[in-house]
Amino acid sequence: MSATPLLELRGIDKSFGPVQVLRDVALTVHPGEVTALVGDNGAGKSTLVKCISGIHPTDAGEFLFNGEPVHIGSPRDAASLGIEVVYQDLALCDNLDIVQNMFLGREKRSGIVLDEPTMEQLAAETLAGLSIRTVTSLRQHVSSLSGGQRQTVAIAKAVLWNSKLVILDEPTAALGVAQTAQVLELVRRLADNGLAVVLISHNMNDVFAVSDRIAALYLGQMVAQVKTTDITHAQVVELITAGRSGGLGLATDPGSNGDGPQPADSTSGGVR
C-alpha cells in the first residue's frame, strides 16, 4: 500500500436546495487498490461520484490529488487529472465501431484528417495491455457486442487516456454470471496495473471478490472506510442499512460511552 492516497476528499458537503445529500464526507482512494463504494439507494453514491468527476460543484470540502489540493470545477478538470468515469448506461454509440467509440470526442488527427491507423494501434495496445481477448475485431460495430464486451470496451475507453483513477458505476448490474466474472477480473487487473479504482456496487459478492477497501455511505455520511479483510459480509450490510455495525459506523448515542466509534469521516473505526 502506498503512503500517499491518490485522491483524498475531506469534509465534502453537497446540497440540492434544502436537501443535504452529502454531509462532511471523507474518502481516500489509493493507487493499485479497488475501493468499493457501497450504500443503499439514495445514500449519495452517485452524487459523490458526480462531485469527483466535476459534474456537480461541491458546497464545501477539500480535494487532494496526489497530496496536492486541487479544484475540480468541470468534467474537463477531472479528465485532465486523469479521472475517468464509466457510467452505468455505458455511453457507447451503437453505430460506431470499437476504435471509433474508444476515441470518441478525443480523436487523433493529423492536420484535419482523422488518423485512423494510430487510433487503431493505440486501441489494440490498450486492449492487449488489459489482456482482453474477448473482442475479435476492433472494427466491429458496438451493436454486435455482448453486454460484457460492451462493458469491456467502456472500461478500456476509460483506461486509454493514461487515467489514474477509474470510477465504475455498477459495471456488473446488467450482466450474466460468466460476463460478471470477466468484468471483475478486468477491474482487478486495472488495480494490479497500478490504477486507483472506485467500484460502485450493490452486489456484496462482487465487492468482496475484488475490492481492497470498502467505503460505506449511509444517508449522505461516510460511516466507515475499512479494509475488506477486516470486515464481514453481514457487517457491510448492517452499515448500508443501519449506518452502524458493532464498533463501526455512526455512534449509537453521541457521548454515551468513551470508546464509542468516531462518526462520519472515520477512515479509522479502529480497524486500520
Add this chain to the structure above:
Amino acid sequence: MTTTAVRKDGPAAVTPTPTIGGHFRNYLSRVRGGDVGALPAVLGLIVLCTVFAIMRPSSFLSAGNFANLFTQGAAVTLIAMGLVFVLLLGEIDLSAGFASGVCAAVLANVVTVLGYPWWVAVLAAVATGVVIGTTLGMLVAKIGIPSFVVTLAGFLAFQGVVLLLVKDGTNISVRDDVLVAIANRNLGPTLGWALTALAVVGYATVQLLRHRTRAARGLITDPIAVVALRIGGLAVILGAAVYVLNLERSRNVLISSLKGVPIVVPIIAVLLIIWTFVLQRTSYGRHIYAVGGNREAARRAGIGVDRIRISVFVICSSMAAIGGIVAASRANSVDPNTGGSNVLLYAVGAAVIGGTSLFGGKGRVLDAVLGGAVVAVIENGMGLMGYTAGVKYVVTGVVLLLAASVDALSRRRAAATGTR
C-alpha cells in the same frame, strides 16, 4: 469502399493475410446480416435501366437522354446530399424544397432585378441558405421544437416567401450566361477526359496510400486485388460515362454541336468528394455519426451536441440553395413553384432509396447520388413511355416505400444478428 468495408476478419492483434475470397465472403455475410448499404439502390438502378432500355431502346438509350438524366436529376440530388446530414441525426428537414426556392428567388432578384454579377447572386443565395439553416437549427437545438414541426412551418412559410419574392405569380428570368451555363452547357470533350483522369488517379492514390500505411503498421488491410478492382471499376464506369457523354448529341450538327459532360456533373462530383471527406475523414463527421447513434454518449464524450445539430441544418439548407441555383439555371427562370411540388419528396426519397436510414446514424453522401439517379431514371423513363404525371408519382411513391421497408427490415435484421 470506405474503411468500414472490410477488416471484420480475425482478431485485432494478429494480421491474417487478406484474401479476395474471404473479402467477398465477409461482404456477403454482412449483407445477409442486414448491412445492405447501397446494394438495393444499385440493383434498382440496374433493373430500372434494363426495363426502360427494353421498352424504349431508341430513346432511353440515346446519348442525349443519358445527358438529360444528369441535368434532370441534379437539383434533387444536390438537395438530397444536404438532407443526408439531417437524416444522419435522425431529424428531418421538410423545408429543404422551398428553401431552395427561396434561395433561387434571391438569386434571380439579385442578378436580374438588381443587376449584380452572377457570383454576387450565387453568394447571396448560399448566404440565404445559411441563414435559413441556422434559424431552423437554432429552433430545433436550442428551443427544442421537434424538427418535423419546425421544418413543416418552414415549408409553409418559405412557400409564401417565394411568392412574395417573385411578386405574386409572375416569374423572374435568369439570363446571365454563367448561371445559365450551369445546367445547360457542357464541358469540352478534352476537359471531360482530363477531369476523369484526375478523379481516377486521385482515387487510386488515396486508396493505395491508405493500403500502404495500414500494411506498414501491421493493421488489417483490404486485399490488394480488391483495392485494384475498386480503382479499375471506377475507371471503367467513369470512362464509359464520359465516352457516351462526349458523343455528338445534336440532331443537326451543322446548326449546333452538342457534346461533352454537362457542367452539373463535375459540380455534383466535387461536392460529393468534399462532403464524403467531411463525413468519413474528419472528427466533425465522426461526431455527426456519434450524435445520430447515441446523443447522450456523444454529450458525455464532450461533443457539442447543439452545435452539431445546428450545423447539419446549415449544411442542408446551403445544399438546398445550391440545388435551387441549379434548378433556376435549368429553367432559365424562377417562378413560385421553384423547389415546390415534388422536389422535397423526391429529395428525401433519393436519400432513403440510396440507403440513408430514417432512424439516424447510418448513411453516406454517395447514397443521395445513387438514390437521386434512381429517382431521375424513373422520372425520365416513365416520361419517355408516355405515362402521365399521376402514374409517375404513384411509382415513385411505391419505390420510396420499398426503400423505407428495406431500411426498416435491414435494421431489424441487423438487430437480430448484431452485425450492423
